Amino acid sequence: MTILSEPSTLPNLISRRNLIFELGFGSGDFIVYLKKKYSEALVIGAEIANKYFISALKKLVNLHASDYVLYRGDGRTLLYFFVPMKSVDAIYINFPDPWEKPSREERRLVSKRSIMIYYSRLKITGRLYVATDSDPLKVYLRGVFDELGLQFIEFRSSPYDGFETKYARKWSNLRKQISYFIIKRGDDRGFGLQGEYVSYMPNFIFYLKNGFEHKMDQISDTLPINLKEGDFFYKIDRVYRSKEGEFLFRVFHSEPFLSQKYYILLRFHEGKAYMEIDDKNGLIISKWVMKTFKDLSTRVFEELGEEVIFQNFGSGE
Numbered sequence: 414m415t416i417l418s419e420p421s422t423l424p425n426l427i428s429r430r431n432l433i434f435e436l437g438f439g440s441g442d443f444i445v446y447l448k449k450k451y452s453e454a455l456v457i458g459a460e461i462a463n464k465y466f467i468s469a470l471k472k473l474v475n476l477h478a479s480d481y482v483l484y485r486g487d488g489r490t491l492l493y494f495f496v497p498m499k500s501v502d503a504i505y506i507n508f509p510d511p512w513e514k515p516s517r518e519e520r521r522l523v524s525k526r527s528i529m530i531y532y533s534r535l536k537i538t539g540r541l542y543v544a545t546d547s548d549p550l551k552v553y554l555r556g557v558f559d560e561l562g563l564q565f566i567e568f569r570s571s572p573y574d575g576f577e578t579k580y581a582r583k584w585s586n587l588r589k590q591i592s593y594f595i596i597k598r599g600d601d602r603g604f605g606l607q608g609e610y611v612s613y614m615p616n617f618i619f620y621l622k623n624g625f626e627h628k629m630d631q632i633s634d635t636l637p638i639n640l641k642e643g644d645f646f647y648k649i650d651r652v653y654r655s656k657e658g659e660f661l662f663r664v665f666h667s668e669p670f671l672s673q674k675y676y677i678l679l680r681f682h683e684g685k686a687y688m689e690i691d692d693k694n695g696l697i698i699s700k701w702v703m704k705t706f707k708d709l710s711t712r713v714f715e716e717l718g719e720e721v722i723f724q725n726f727g728s729g730e
């Protein structure tokens with residue numbers, strides 16, 4: 414079993430395998446069912462909630478389960494950034510949180526935009542499965558499938574060889590009507606949705622001006638720095654002195670399928686300044702993270718810098 418702590422390593426794991434995804438695996442029982450059904454395939458599960466992730470992980474470890482990849486995070490992010498077009502055999506989403514209010518559409522695992530991503534990642538004849546008990550979500554899904562021209566079948570009982578997930582059992586016991594939607598990919602449309610990322614960390618090194626120590630206050634006075642460009646947004650709102658000669662800038666970052674909070678470190682040593690991203694674990698370095706890093710680095714350099722020694726964020730966008 415592999416725990417995917419660095420999502421950018423996913424492409425190395427998936428080459429030439431049949432791929433099955435489950436998004437929002439909750440208790441983890443359905444992943445076990447999937448592995449029995451597709452014994453030769455690589456089964457990849459994503460679960461955003463820490464407590465479900467940990468309890469499912471314990472269960473799978475006790476079963477000595479192998480050949481799974483588990484990701485603690487947003488399943489949409491994984492597919493958007495790290496899974497190639499036309500590479501997936503099946504994607505299963507059982508009882509996604511419905512977020513029934515229209516204003517919450519973008520939070521849904523099955524929003525219009527995320528369905529376009531799933532569809533484009535399926536192989537031709539690959540399948541997307543969605544189960545739900547929520548009447549507003551059923552109406553929404555039928556509308557989205559029609560709008561996108563996707564062929565679908567809607568079943569009233571489990572198409573999973575009779576297997577019912579924890580939530581399927583819960584809603585059946587409460588006599589709620591469940592719909593199981595199956596969408597089969599039948600055309601070549603990719604919808605142009607591919608997240609861009611880099612697999613290296615941005616770095617910036619420069620010589621400091623004389624008297625730079627007194628200029629840090631000027632930088633912190635210019636915070637917060639905000640940027641909004643289309644669906645992308647960042648806010649650099651605070652700078653903390655972490656220890657002598659080290660400062661951490663706090664960044665809130667949001668773009669489609671990716672919301673992250675991280676820190677950019679500025680460190681002084683022997684007349685030079687070093688900037689890098691702190692806490693690198695699991696951070697996705699999208700092109701917008703690069704832009705954020707470049708914007709802050711440029712601002713800091715204007716105040717404190719004498720001459721650039723090294724940078725790898727290019728001209729950026």
Ligand SMILES: C[S@@+](CC[C@H](N)C(=O)[O-])C[C@H]1O[C@@H](n2cnc3c(N)ncnc32)[C@H](O)[C@@H]1O
Pocket residue numbers: 436437438439440459460461462465486487488489506507508509510522578579580581
């Ligand atoms: C109602 S539960 C269903 C659990 C399980 N699929 C079942 O049928 O028993 C929805 C699950 O989706 C997870 N979830 C919600 N949004 C997610 C996302 N963007 N990526 C991965 N998991 C997500 C939740 O944490 C929760 O465990």
